[in-house]
Structure formats: structure tokens, C-alpha cells
Amino acid sequence: MSTLTREPGTRRTRGRDLPARRPRRPGTGVPYLLLAPTLLVIGVLLLWPLGQVAVMSLHEMGIRELRGDRPWSFVGLENYTQILSDPFFRTVLRNTVLFAAANVALTMVLGTLVGLLLNRLGKRMAGFVGAAVMLAWATPALTGAIVWKWIFDDTSGLVTWFLNELPDGLSSxxxxxxxxxGYGWFNSPLTFFTVLTLVVVWHSFPFVAVSVLAGLKSVPGELHEAARVDGAGPWRVFWSVTFPLLRPLFGVLVVLSTIWDFKVFTQQFVLAGGTQDRSTFMLAIYSYAEAFSPPPKYGLGxxxxxxxxxxxxxxxxxxxxxxxxQEET
Known part of the structure; x- marks a missing residue:
């Protein structure tokens, strides 16, 4: 018997080999058409306001310009030159960078420790602790800041009451x-930033904890078991097994925490009671103060x-x- 062979990529029809049909691809414009609604929403809600802010930064604007009573006065990069040459801007930038660095470090450490704790607890206890932790994340920033401001109130605050209850010798x-x-927790930059850091870390670490917990659930337990058999302790297991596997997750969390901590506004505005104390300014509240404090300078803000x-x-x-x-290597 003779063996019939066909070339790859062909099909048999009535004894003849014909090229196999390729699946029909959608038109090249279909993916862009499907993405169009999302791109439109992003453009309207994000890119257009950002573009307006960039345009305003090139003009000298006040109330009358904003209302349309007078045309916008184009000044080019003069607003940028003014803020970059101002020594106070460098002080504000230093405050922002130091505050963000401290908060990111504390948030990551506390969130990671809580995530490791939740991973070791039983189901019921982990659910209870996780729900309690997420209450801080679910609390609006404004509400949380008001509660913490009452806790550190100089007359009726919980912290003031607790410290007054300590023996005088121990407290001294x-x-x-x-x-x-009568002790003003928000009158000194050191104590103000201490309280503000406490408020921001309290509100931010639950997200890190839950994210780390989700990452830990994806790590195969056999790797931890093998490391323990080799004699590795908990610290060694974390740094040699867990951390390398979760490095991309930690990277995302660090970037998100940095963005959030650079943009802290609500908590600072509530604790400081407005924009009067310029010694505690950071970039977000500095922008607000320049834009809306009388006389308003919207272009500078x-x-x-x-x-x-x-x-x-x-x-x-x-x-x-x-x-x-990292992906290339």
C-alpha cells in the first residue's frame, strides 16, 4: 500500500490538497473601537483637567480672570521660575520628601508585619483581625483626621487625659x-509631623497588610517547608524565599504609598486647622494655599x-x- 502524505498547512477536498483556511481576524480598528469608551472617560476625567492645570500654570490668574471678566495674562514659565527660586519652596519640598520617606517606610513595615500575622492566624481569628484592620482603611480620611484631632486635643483629648493620669515623677x-x-500638639513642627505620621500610617497600612496577605497565599508552602528543613529561621525564610517571590508586589506597594504620601492634604489641613502654619507646609497644601489664599494666585498654585x-x-x-x-535579567 502506498502512503499518502500531505504538506503541513493543507486540507484534503475530493482527493486534492488545498491550503488550510486561516481564522479570520477582526479588522485592525476593532480593538481601538472597543477601547474608545475607556479612553474617552480617561481623557475627560483625567487628561483634560490635567491639561487645564498645565495651561493655567503658564498664566497669571486671579478671581477676575477665572470668572472671565479679564483675559488670561500669559507669563510663560515665570510661575515656575518664581517657585523654583523661592527658598521656601525648597523647605516645603524637603518637608514633603522626608515625610513621604518616613511614612512609606513605616507603612510598609507595619503592613508587612500585620500581613504575616494574618497569614499565621486561624480562619476565624484572621477574619476578625482583618475586619478590624480594614475599618481604618474604610474610614474616610476626613473622618479619621477629625477623630485623631480630638484624641490629641489639648484639654479633653484621650492622650492628654492619659498623660495626666501618669504619676508626676514618671511623666517628668x-x-x-x-x-x-494646654499642651499644643499641633503648634510645633516636630509634634505636628509626629501626629500626622501616626494618622497617615494608621489609615494606610491596612491596604499593605491585605495586599501582602494575598501575596503570601500565592507562595507555595513547599518552599517554606524546604527552607525550614534546611534549618532556616523565620527571618531567613522571609528574606530568602518570601521576599524575592513578592518583590514585584512590594515594588507596586512602595510606588502607591509614595504617591499617596506625597499628596497628603486632608489630614494635614484638618490637624493644622487651615493654612496658617507655613512651617509645616508640604507640596499639596502649599499649592492650595497659593491658589486660594487671598489674594488668590491660581497660576502659581x-x-x-x-x-x-x-x-x-x-x-x-x-x-x-x-x-x-528585572524582567530582562
Missing amino acids: ALFGRAEWT AAIAVVLTLILLAVTGVYVRLILR
């Missing part, structure tokens, strides 16, 4: 004072907002570049 030895009624956006885009770009390098 630890803190250098025995009477705490918009320029500060653009600088803040460029800094955050640079941070995100560095992270994306590092991720791409």
Missing part, C-alpha cells in the same frame, strides 16, 4: 513635664501642582524601568 522622667493640659505631578511621574517611571530590567 519620661517626657520632662507633669502637666499636659497650578505651577506647584504640575511640579508635584512631575515628581510623582518620575518616581513611577523609575519603578517601571526597574521592573523592566
